[in-house]
Amino acid sequence: MPSVKFGTSISESLKHFAERMRQDRGLRAQEKTNKLPVKMSGIMAAMMMPALLICAGPVVIRFVNMAN
16 A cells, blocks of 8 residues: 555545546546537537528529529
8 A cells, every 4th residue: 555655544545546536537627628519519509500591591582583
């Protein structure tokens, strides 16, 4: 055990270990948070495209009819 090898108390070793685990968990959460906007933009584009086409459809039809 590192605590026996280095002559420190087990409670001190566990405190440092717990702190490191909290830091790692925080970093993983931050990585996921940073990736979220990229994932959301693709989904939002996919959801907005049909709505835009529905709104723009009549305008395109009128423009084609006026051109003829």
